Amino acid sequence: MTDKCRVHPDKDATWRAGELCTACESRLRVAQRRIDNGLPITPTQSETVRGLGRWPEAVRARFDEAGLRAAKVELPTKRKKQRGRTEYGLRRTTGMTWQQIADRCGFSNQNDAITSARVYAQRNDLQWPPRQHTDKGAQAYTLRTQGKQWQQVAYDLDFRSYSSAIRAAHTYAQRHDLQWPIELGEE
Numbered sequence: 001m002t003d004k005c006r007v008h009p010d011k012d013a014t015w016r017a018g019e020l021c022t023a024c025e026s027r028l029r030v031a032q033r034r035i036d037n038g039l040p041i042t043p044t045q046s047e048t049v050r051g052l053g054r055w056p057e058a059v060r061a062r063f064d065e066a067g068l069r070a071a072k073v074e075l076p077t078k079r080k081k082q083r084g085r086t087e088y089g090l091r092r093t094t095g096m097t098w099q100q101i102a103d104r105c106g107f108s109n110q111n112d113a114i115t116s117a118r119v120y121a122q123r124n125d126l127q128w129p130p131r132q133h134t135d136k137g138a139q140a141y142t143l144r145t146q147g148k149q150w151q152q153v154a155y156d157l158d159f160r161s162y163s164s165a166i167r168a169a170h171t172y173a174q175r176h177d178l179q180w181p182i183e184l185g186e187e
Contacts, residue, residue, distance in 0.1 A: 084120025087113045092130035094139060094157055137172030140165045144182045 003013040005021035014022050031045035090101045098110035107113045121128040136157050143153045154165040173180040 084116035084118070087117040088120050088126065088130055091117060096158060100158065135172065137168035140169040141172050141178065141182065144169055145184070147184050 005011045005013045005024060007024050008021050011021035011023070013020055014025070020028070027045045031042075034040070034042075034045070087101050087105055090096050090104065091098070096104070098114050101117075102108075102110045102113040105113060107116070117130070118128055120126070121130065136159070139157055140153050140159075143156060144150065148156070150162040150165055153159075153169075154162040157165060159165040159168070169182070170180060172178070173182070
């Protein structure tokens with residue numbers, strides 16, 4: 001039985017280290033040439049390098065880690081401990097549903113997003129569950145004062161259009177005697 005490629009599990013590993021398929025080996029060779037010439041590497045080459053998950057000795061001997069860092073390839077590391085930060089922040093500041101957060105952050109289901117955010121909150125002594133904002137007009141007004149474009153505000157808060165975000169922020173400003181039009185801050 002032959003080993004399978006670490007990057008493409010459906011392909012047989014043919015490289016002498018027994019961890020890469022022919023396509024990956026070729027990508028790594030081309031990536032090293034590009035690095036040697038001071039050029040950035042392509043996304044597929046970067047994916048192959050990161051997909052190894054660790055640096056086997058055969059790869060270490062063949063590829064220059066300093067050159068890979070200069071080419072802005074993240075070397076394989078342990079999982080980041082701040083993973084739930086984005087999920088927690090989205091829930092707290094935008095009031096998005098957990099399913100929307102899971103879709104935005106690439107989780108397969110909402111339970112994984114919830115778990116990630118909960119672990120982050122526990123590690124950082126934050127309130128759990130995060131306080132959820134319900135007034136989208138207030139959120140739209142705040143995001144706009146922070147310098148975000150209306151299209152981005154509408155996307156972040158899940159409005160149907162940017163004009164809906166403007167209308168909600170305007171209504172919020174009128175009800176609370178706030179300045180309108182909004183003075184933009186720095187993003």
